Amino acid sequence: MTVQASCHCGAVKFKLNIQPEWLIKCNCSICSKLGTLWAHTLEKDAEITMPESATLAYKRKDASLAFHTCKTCGCTTHWWSVKRGEDERMALNMALLDPKILAQYRIRHFDGADSWKFTD
Numbered sequence: 571m572t573v574q575a576s577c578h579c580g581a582v583k584f585k586l587n588i589q590p591e592w593l594i595k596c597n598c599s600i601c602s603k604l605g606t607l608w609a610h611t612l613e614k615d616a617e618i619t620m621p622e623s624a625t626l627a628y629k630r631k632d633a634s635l636a637f638h639t640c641k642t643c644g645c646t647t648h649w650w651s652v653k654r655g656e657d658e659r660m661a662l663n664m665a666l667l668d669p670k671i672l673a674q675y676r677i678r679h680f681d682g683a684d685s686w687k688f689t690d
């Protein structure tokens with residue numbers, strides 16, 4: 571089953587071709603401010619459809635991830651590794667799903683701010 575969603579204005583669309591076991595609510599400095607619910611995956615299992623310049627890519631200093639946000643509507647849609655091409659890891663912001671579908675998923679709390687462990 572494919573899971574799909576888009577940002578509010580529809581410029582950025584994504585599909586996930588596998589079912590995530592759970593979604594991750596992380597309390598690190600960036601995820602807590604973005605309010606994201608991540609499905610971690612690999613690029614081969616996900617498809618992102620967007621015009622090339624549709625997103626702003628935010629990288630923290632020394633960061634390994636780039637957080638992508640729609641320039642038009644402000645929704646954070648996904649992150650890609652800054653080594654995209656050699657590092658296939660990525661995550662989709664499942665908070666953009668239809669709320670009725672989102673409600674079916676288990677949400678796990680991850681202590682990305684400190685211990686780097688699940689706290690549930």
Ligand SMILES: [Zn+2]
Binds near residue numbers: 582
């Ligand atoms: Zn948008």
